[in-house]
Every structure is written in C-alpha cells, then in structure tokens.
Amino acid sequence: MAESIADQTNQLQEERRPRLLAIDDSDLIHKLLRIRLQHERLELHAALTAKEGLRLAKELQPEVILLDIELGDSDGFQVLTELKADPDTRSISVIFISAFSEPVDRVRGLDLGAVDFITKPFEVNELTARVRSTLRLQAAMRMLSVKAQIDGLTGLWNRKYFDTRLDAEFAEARRHNKSLSLIMTDIDKFKSLNDGYGHPFGDVVLEEFSHILSCGRGSDVACRYGGEEFAIILPSTSIESAHDVAERLRERLAACKWPRHDELKVTASFGVADLSCVGASAQPKALVEAADKAMYAAKHGGRNRVEIGECVEPRLRKSA
Amino acid sequence: MRDIVTFFVNDLNDRVSAIGAAVDSDDRARLRTLAHQLKGAAGGYGFPTIGVAAATLERELLSDEASMAALHDKVEDLLQLCRAAMGSKYDSKKSR
Numbered sequence: 001m002a003e004s005i006a007d008q009t010n011q012l013q014e015e016r017r018p019r020l021l022a023i024d025d026s027d028l029i030h031k032l033l034r035i036r037l038q039h040e041r042l043e044l045h046a047a048l049t050a051k052e053g054l055r056l057a058k059e060l061q062p063e064v065i066l067l068d069i070e071l072g073d074s075d076g077f078q079v080l081t082e083l084k085a086d087p088d089t090r091s092i093s094v095i096f097i098s099a100f101s102e103p104v105d106r107v108r109g110l111d112l113g114a115v116d117f118i119t120k121p122f123e124v125n126e127l128t129a130r131v132r133s134t135l136r137l138q139a140a141m142r143m144l145s146v147k148a149q150i151d152g153l154t155g156l157w158n159r160k161y162f163d164t165r166l167d168a169e170f171a172e173a174r175r176h177n178k179s180l181s182l183i184m185t186d187i188d189k190f191k192s193l194n195d196g197y198g199h200p201f202g203d204v205v206l207e208e209f210s211h212i213l214s215c216g217r218g219s220d221v222a223c224r225y226g227g228e229e230f231a232i233i234l235p236s237t238s239i240e241s242a243h244d245v246a247e248r249l250r251e252r253l254a255a256c257k258w259p260r261h262d263e264l265k266v267t268a269s270f271g272v273a274d275l276s277c278v279g280a281s282a283q284p285k286a287l288v289e290a291a292d293k294a295m296y297a298a299k300h301g302g303r304n305r306v307e308i309g310e311c312v313e314p315r316l317r318k319s320a
Numbered sequence: 321m322r323d324i325v326t327f328f329v330n331d332l333n334d335r336v337s338a339i340g341a342a343v344d345s346d347d348r349a350r351l352r353t354l355a356h357q358l359k360g361a362a363g364g365y366g367f368p369t370i371g372v373a374a375a376t377l378e379r380e381l382l383s384d385e386a387s388m389a390a391l392h393d394k395v396e397d398l399l400q401l402c403r404a405a406m407g408s409k410y411d412s413k414k415s416r
Contacts, residue, residue, distance in 0.1 A: 121363015
C-alpha cells in the first residue's frame, strides 16, 4: 500500500504517545512534572539547559515544549527564537512556564510564537489541561495542513504536494547520488469516456485508477497531476524498475471490469524518466518534462503502453 | 499527592545542607541556583511561601551591593520555612 494520508495520521495518533519536552533549570520541576503527568498519554523528556533543550528538540521532535524563561545558560526567549528559526522545530508548540512573570514577558513570549503562558507556581491540573488543549489544536492544524495537500476526488496527493515533494526528492537524490524515477501517466481518450458515458462515470474511472496507483510499493508517491494526468515519484528506483512498476499499473487498469459496461476497456499511456534523462544542472521540472515527453511518445505509439525517456547521460547500471 | 510532598521534603533535606554549604563557602552562584530552583518549584509542591522566600533571596543575590548580613537574613528566612516543612512531615508521621 503506497503511503496514504490515513496511514500518516494514524501513525501520528495511535502508534506513538505525544512527546513533551520540559526545558527548565530546576530538577524539582522535572520531578514534579514526571509525577503529576505520569497518567497522561504523554512521553516525557527533560532538559536542564537551553543547549541541551535545543538539541533534544531537534532530535526528538516533541509535540509540545514547556519552556522556562530563566535558564542558566540562556533565556527562554532566545530558545524560542532559535526553535522558530529552524524548519525542523518550527511547528513544535511551545508553552512558556515561568515564575512571577510580568505581563510584558507574557506578551513578548506570545508574540515570539509561544502558544500559551503558565505562571509558576502552577496548578498541575491546569497545566495538564493546557497541554491537552495544545495537543488538540495541533492535531487539528496538522490535519488541515495534510488536507490542503490532498486531491478531493481521488484522495491522492495533489499537484501542490507533488511539486514540493519532487523538489525534495530531487535534491536528496542529487546530494546522495541516488537514483530517482518519475512516472507520468494519462488516461487514454478520457474526453470521449466523459462524453460517451457521462461525467459521473468519468469520476469513477479517475477514482479506480487512483486506487490502482496508490496500491503500488510503499515508498512510491502517487499524485494527481491535473485532470486525467497522474504522476508517481519513485525514490531510489532505477528506470528499469520504474518501467516494471508502470507496466504492472498499465496491465491492472486495462484488466479492470466496469459496472454496467462489460465491453468497455479503459487504458492509460505511461512515460518513465530518471535522472539520466536530464542534464547534470537540470531543475526538477526537467524530469517532469522528460517523463511527459515519453508519455506522449506512448500516446503516439498507439496508447496503452509504457515508454522510457531519452537518455542524455550514461545510465548508472544496476549492480547485479 | 502525599508521595509528591514526601519527595519534596526529602529533597529539602539535601537542599538545606547545600544552601548552608554555599553560604559557608561564600559561593553566591551556587546559592542563586539553589534559590532559583526552589522559587519555581516549591509552589507546585504546595509550599508557596518557600517559593516567595526563595525568590526574595534570589533577587537579593542579583544585586551586587547586597551585604552578606542581609543575605544571611534571607537565607535564614528560607531555611526556617524549609525546616518547618520538614518538621510538618515528621509530625504527620508521628500522628499516624
């Protein structure tokens, strides 16, 4: 099963307890939190210094950080500023927790991006309620940000996500000299399907094909590129393997039986490209163009087939 | 809740000795750390007055002009509250 949204959110919600990192220079506070939060569905971590706290934040990616303002080696405002400046830690919810704070401190903390501010000595029940409320809000925000990247009809990743993900995988492959393949595919004569059988049936075809595309290998990223065109990013995959994947998807669609239209055969054309199809200094969109070009070659070659993009650089041979 | 208080009072035992040692060796930085930690935590364990006394001591330590005599007073205030807290624990044990 290819990586899907449901998998991702379930992993977040079920497999692991939310992590809470307390950055406070008093070990008494750590003990207090450990005892009072032991029955909450939380995984607790603690740091006594700003330096250690920042390191753990990056390493553990906690959902929530309880941050003291007065730290021995720095102060909480500085720590928060650093957390917000780092893309890895930016989305962590930070709750300030400080003794005898002035309103000006609370305003400063919230304006720097903290989600809440608790004054010491704190009522532990209130603290846990505020942590729970922060986690709820965060889960809702994450769900929204995932939903904004999902195609409504097919449930696949949308074009926006595709662009971002391809950029990331492209950079990753270049950096570590790994292979990267891309499949572009387009349903054959989709317009006449729509015209002949109605748009609701066209939607059924799109949904069914999307289902086939999303049932590939776990690491493949299936996206709706637009209209009846789809793209699959295949990290660490040679063009030969990508060709095999495309061939299997082609066969599965062609073998589909359609309700009330026993005679109907729906097919798609596939274009496959990898990094050898683009120049050394090419941008990610060159990979899309190469796969697209191969896909159009498949169309011109009679449809319902897979074509491989032209090679501009010697291909890395798969080691046997 | 009693476990938490017991833990805190046991910790106070060590902390009172540490505060005494810091005063004896005139280690202001160490004294400040000990007071600072108490300031934030004591209230959470149900001893807000200790928290306030620790805060007063910490503030005193932050100003360089603080005379050692004035410091001793603040330390003594704090220690007295700590001993009272420790005593209350032993009292409650006795009455059980």
